[in-house]
Amino acid sequence: MIKENALKCKSYEFAIRIVKLSQYLQTEQKEFVLSKQILRSGTAVGALIREAEYGQSKTDFIHKLTISLKEANETEYWISILKDTGYIDYKLYDNPVNDCKELLRLLITSIKTAKQNNE
Secondary structure, rough: OOOOOHHHHHHHHHHHHHHHEEEEEEEEHOOOOOHHHHHHHHHHHHHHHHHHHHOOOHHHHHHHHHHHHHHHHHHHHHHHHHHOOOOOOOOHHHHHHHHHHHHHHHHHHHHHHHHHHHO
């Protein structure tokens, strides 16, 4: 059902970036709570997009993308918290937050399109 290969690829690349960020936080910053939060939500984005790909119905497809959107929004929150608490500097903040915002835009567009095609 999912046509947006860009969404699939970008979410996968984003998950890799988040895994590396989490590893950095644990290894270099000795931060274990927030690193697990961002790891969970950041990797869930792509996992849910993959689940949506084989959704049982158009409604299920939309539902999975909507949950992915919520996880992306949560991930953006954790990235901001990490920056504002000094665990990461602007250099480490800039790329993941921009990637996350791009995923948010792509997900919103995909959900809107799927809803229009579902009517």
